[in-house]
Amino acid sequence: MASRKEKDMRRPDLVIPYQEPASKGEGGDFGSTISSTLPMAAIFLRNKYIGWASVVFSLQSWLGESEETTKSTSTPGYFSVGMSLMSLVVTYLPLFLPQPGQPGTTTEAPAPVPLA
Template structure:
């Protein structure tokens, strides 16, 4: 058996070395800002949907952290996840610990009679 050796068609003068693209720092900062402010918005608004969005977004940003992000960020990713879980618990708190006198009458019904 005879193997044929083909001529190498690659030309060394046309080789372009690979250069890694520069990392975009704006996306990391925006993601970090949103993952730390959404839990606060959920607590202030007492909105369960914002609380769930905060948990999902902070979990996503924590799992997507790179080594550069870990070095440059001031708070670790698991801290933002914990903060968002606590904000979700705060939004569900009125279900488990209702405030006394909060639901005395319905908002559309007649007011309760005043004592004579």
């Protein structure tokens, strides 16, 4: 066994100690993801409830951002608030500008059904 120690060629001065890699920060900000995708869902689906939810989520993410998140994100918080407000405008647009060719509501009785 003494010969085994003599053949050990490792040099202690060349050993590099293990260093834990630096963390990459948070895994991702779920709130900002929701605040940027909900306005698009409200526009595509023309759903007013999703539009109002997008306004609430985007305001929360804008008011809750810190200096570190403003440095790391590519879009500012007020941009997501603007997008959510625009989604509300799009969902309420048919209320103010009805589509041409659609019959309006009338108060008269419907036409009689012909007998077969």
